[in-house]
Amino acid sequence: MNEYRQLPAVDQLLSDLVIQAAIQQYGYGLTREACRDVLAARRAAITAQGGPRDTSITGEVLELLLSWTRTSPRAVINATGVILHTNLGRAPLSAAAVAAAGAAAGYCDLELDLETGSRGRRGGTCEHQVCLLTGAEDALIVNNNAASVLLILTALARRRRVIISRSQLVEIGGGFRIPEVMNLSGARLVEIGTTNKTHLKDYQEALSEPAALVLRVHPSNFRIEGFTAQVPLADIVTMAHQAGALVVDDLGSGLLSARGAGGMEDEPRPRESIDAGADLICFSGDKLVGGPQAGIIAGKKDLVEKLRRHPLARALRIDKINLAALSATFSAHLRSAADVELPVWRMISAKTDELESRVVAWQKALGFGIIKPSQATIGGGSLPGETLSSWCLEVSQPNLSGFARRLRNGRQSVVGRLEKGRLVLDARSVLPEQDEELIQAVREAVAT
Numbered sequence: 230m231n232e233y234r235q236l237p238a239v240d241q242l243l244s245d246l247v248i249q250a251a252i253q254q255y256g257y258g259l260t261r262e263a264c265r266d267v268l269a270a271r272r273a274a275i276t277a278q279g280g281p282r283d284t285s286i287t288g289e290v291l292e293l294l295l296s297w298t299r300t301s302p303r304a305v306i307n308a309t310g311v312i313l314h315t316n317l318g319r320a321p322l323s324a325a326a327v328a329a330a331g332a333a334a335g336y337c338d339l340e341l342d343l344e345t346g347s348r349g350r351r352g353g354t355c356e357h358q359v360c361l362l363t364g365a366e367d368a369l370i371v372n373n374n375a376a377s378v379l380l381i382l383t384a385l386a387r388r389r390r391v392i393i394s395r396s397q398l399v400e401i402g403g404g405f406r407i408p409e410v411m412n413l414s415g416a417r418l419v420e421i422g423t424t425n426k427t428h429l430k431d432y433q434e435a436l437s438e439p440a441a442l443v444l445r446v447h448p449s450n451f452r453i454e455g456f457t458a459q460v461p462l463a464d465i466v467t468m469a470h471q472a473g474a475l476v477v478d479d480l481g482s483g484l485l486s487a488r489g490a491g492g493m494e495d496e497p498r499p500r501e502s503i504d505a506g507a508d509l510i511c512f513s514g515d516k517l518v519g520g521p522q523a524g525i526i527a528g529k530k531d532l533v534e535k536l537r538r539h540p541l542a543r544a545l546r547i548d549k550i551n552l553a554a555l556s557a558t559f560s561a562h563l564r565s566a567a568d569v570e571l572p573v574w575r576m577i578s579a580k581t582d583e584l585e586s587r588v589v590a591w592q593k594a595l596g597f598g599i600i601k602p603s604q605a606t607i608g609g610g611s612l613p614g615e616t617l618s619s620w621c622l623e624v625s626q627p628n629l630s631g632f633a634r635r636l637r638n639g640r641q642s643v644v645g646r647l648e649k650g651r652l653v654l655d656a657r658s659v660l661p662e663q664d665e666e667l668i669q670a671v672r673e674a675v676a677t
């Protein structure tokens with residue numbers, strides 16, 4: 230009981246000089262809220278018989294106020310070696326994409342034709358860029374690729390049969406499950422084949438009854454190896470079209486780059502799917518495209534137009550800031566400048582010996598750590614099982630998890646990879662212009 234009495238009343242706390250200064254900065258209402266929260270937490274701690282706290286009440290109030298008013302998400306240096314790290318926001322934007330997004334943040338010609346002064350179409354330029362990059366007749370940009378799939382199924386397959394191979398009933402990180410999206414859209418799922426093998430005759434049988442479409446989904450984040458069989462897209466197209474059904478290809482990543490790095494031979498390319506006759510394709514903006522979150526739909530003009538006019542399209546449309554960033558990203562692909570401009574592609578195409586010399590420089594600047602070869606990955610549901618050779622600095626510290634936490638929470642946050650009791654900083658997912666900041670952040674995390 231005594232312990233509770235030692236806690237000040239809210240009004241008493243509010244008259245404290247430190248808290249008075251906080252009121253100046255944060256306002257009375259928010260500061261009082263923070264005082265109440267801290268006192269409530271203290272009372273709860275006493276009830277739970279947690280030991281005495283070594284921090285001051287006013288200090289906790291200030292910390293709470295800081296945490297409430299800090300803008301989020303915070304910038305992070307990604308030293309995990311996973312290039313498309315979903316928890317770290319997938320693809321980092323290029324400088325041009327950031328500039329374009331900044332410019333569009335104010336008034337912009339989002340839906341105005343500056344030439345004629347009359348109403349224009351949102352995303353018109355971006356859609357045309359997609360057509361140039363994929364060879365499609367028309368395109369539509371939506372909020373993300375999950376939205377692409379939902380819109381396509383809702384607009385084109387509601388209450389009708391959709392045929393899909395069992396090996397493609399995937400779950401993508403963050404709970405995007407093909408069968409659930411199918412359910413939500415009102416389409417009727419028709420599973421064919423088995424987990425490892427689906428044959429042309431499986432499609433043939435399923436298409437003997439009327440179906441809206443055949444959906445092909447790139448397995449993205451897993452790989453079936455060994456005794457397997459899948460039907461080439463062109464064969465599915467021939468059969469589906471004979472039966473009056475459409476073919477939709479959800480590519481996931483959408484590899485636009487002509488070259489691609491090692492291990493990308495099997496990664497499907499949007500243009501190949503269009504060439505093979507897919508009626509619609511869709512892919513993400515923030516995977517191998519290397520741009521912002523977006524869903525890109527491309528294909529036959531009449532179908533894209535139908536999607537554009539569907540009421541759901543309005544709810545799933547992309548915002549102006551992401552649209553601008555996406556357009557700048559496509560511009561880099563169109564000019565074959567992805568490898569020099571887009572961070573994801575700069576990371577993928579970085580030479581391994583350049584990574585080694587950078588890690589040597591990290592070690593030299595820090596004066597500690599072990600230089601080691603490493604295996605980085607593309608991540609983001611692209612190329613599962615494939616690794617990119619890399620170099621890393623292995624840091625051991627007495628209290629490693631404390632060190633890793635300080636590194637994550639420092640002035641410049643750095644996220645590394647904890648591996649066998651060591652913290653690994655992988656150079657593959659760090660851009661050369663971030664080296665200085667990374668070294669400084671590690672220094673600070675060691676010193677504190």
Ligand SMILES: *Cc1c(COP(=O)(O)O)cnc(C)c1O
Nearest residue numbers: 373374375401447449481513610
């Ligand atoms: C990643 C992925 C999605 C979901 O895309 P988001 O842009 O994350 O919504 C859908 N389908 C496939 C095949 C994917 O790989």
